[in-house]
Amino acid sequence: MEYDEGQGWHDPRVVPYAPMQMDPATSVLHYGQAVFDGLKAFRQADGSIKIFRAERHARRLNKSCRALCIPEMDEELIRRSFEAIVAADHEWVPRALGTSLYIRPTVVATEVMLGVHPAHRYTYFVICSPVGSYYKEGVKPVRILATDTHVRAVQGGLGEAKTAANYAASLSAQQEAERAGYTQVLWLDGVERKWIDEVGTMNIMMKIGDEVITPPLAGTILDGVTRASTLQLMRDWGLKVSERKVSIDEVMAAGRDGTLEEMWGTGTAAVVSPVGELAYKGETITIGGGKTGPLTQKLYDAIVAIQYGKSNDPHGWMTEVKVP
Numbered sequence: 001m002e003y004d005e006g007q008g009w010h011d012p013r014v015v016p017y018a019p020m021q022m023d024p025a026t027s028v029l030h031y032g033q034a035v036f037d038g039l040k041a042f043r044q045a046d047g048s049i050k051i052f053r054a055e056r057h058a059r060r061l062n063k064s065c066r067a068l069c070i071p072e073m074d075e076e077l078i079r080r081s082f083e084a085i086v087a088a089d090h091e092w093v094p095r096a097l098g099t100s101l102y103i104r105p106t107v108v109a110t111e112v113m114l115g116v117h118p119a120h121r122y123t124y125f126v127i128c129s130p131v132g133s134y135y136k137e138g139v140k141p142v143r144i145l146a147t148d149t150h151v152r153a154v155q156g157g158l159g160e161a162k163t164a165a166n167y168a169a170s171l172s173a174q175q176e177a178e179r180a181g182y183t184q185v186l187w188l189d190g191v192e193r194k195w196i197d198e199v200g201t202m203n204i205m206m207k208i209g210d211e212v213i214t215p216p217l218a219g220t221i222l223d224g225v226t227r228a229s230t231l232q233l234m235r236d237w238g239l240k241v242s243e244r245k246v247s248i249d250e251v252m253a254a255g256r257d258g259t260l261e262e263m264w265g266t267g268t269a270a271v272v273s274p275v276g277e278l279a280y281k282g283e284t285i286t287i288g289g290g291k292t293g294p295l296t297q298k299l300y301d302a303i304v305a306i307q308y309g310k311s312n313d314p315h316g317w318m319t320e321v322k323v324p
């Protein structure tokens with residue numbers, strides 16, 4: 001589907017996957033107006049196909065558009081675009097346990113021009129790919145490295161948008177972390193360099209004593225759909241959940257005195273990813289004996305059960321794709 005000024009968004013269509021031709025002066029290549037989202041469709045036990053939280057992903061895509069001066073789309077149309085692409089070939093939603101169809105809606109500026117201003121032409125496309133289970137041998141804890149030398153996002157910046165630039169900004173820190181043997185970077189705030197923001201491709205949560213803590217949505221982190229879903233479940237279960245600022249010092253201290261019981265990341269790819277080790281300024285703490293904690297495992301199991309239709313869906317998160 002394209003956007004042209006005066007015409008709005010037009011010509012939604014499903015076409016065979018093919019390379020896109022671009023003029024070298026296409027604005028996205030120079031000025032970075034690119035936003036996307038990522039969600040999944042799951043094969044249910046009865047063979048039907050359902051998408052997890054399509055509406056919330058559509059809303060977030062529009063929010064990312066607003067942050068990048070890209071004209072918003074009709075959210076109903078975005079949802080229908082997810083369904084149309086999944087239904088185009090329903091056999092590509094895999095059947096094996098743990099597998100799914102990853103859906104990647106993307107908007108890029110396609111005006112041919114050089115000049116720093118919002119483009120007058122955009123292209124929206126959705127691509128899909130079957131994906132295997134993130135965990136081949138069960139949920140496995142990762143090692144993360146808190147960085148105070150790189151900053152991903154600052155207040156007033158684009159941290160809340162799912163835009164290509166945020167990932168570009170994260171690459172060098174991520175590469176350094178990987179070279180040092182860690183899975184992901186833990187980002188701190190850009191001003192005081194002490195408040196925990198999020199991990200590379202996940203939101204972060206921890207249990208200190210009887211309190212589950214996750215950093216608030218204050219403009220620098222992505223409003224993760226898995227974050228919102230796991231928070232909802234924990235509130236349903238009557239747990240004490242705080243969306244509040246939490247400093248790296250508080251977490252390291254809780255790690256040292258043993259009150260940091262569990263830590264995990266949340267995201268569409270891994271669902272819930274336990275953190276077994278956290279390193280900061282040369283010190284490493286082991287969390288929960290380096291094993292997956294009971295709450296982390298319970299959250300993973302609960303979300304996965306909803307996604308595959310193995311438990312009921314009390315909040316109406318799954319929507320069925322009607323296959324012709």
Ligand code: PMP
Pocket residue numbers: 038198199200201202203221222223224225226227266267268269
């Ligand atoms: N933060 C960042 C930077 C991400 O890339 C992701 C993955 N989309 C998340 C958080 C988790 O968001 P979600 O649960 O919606 O996948």
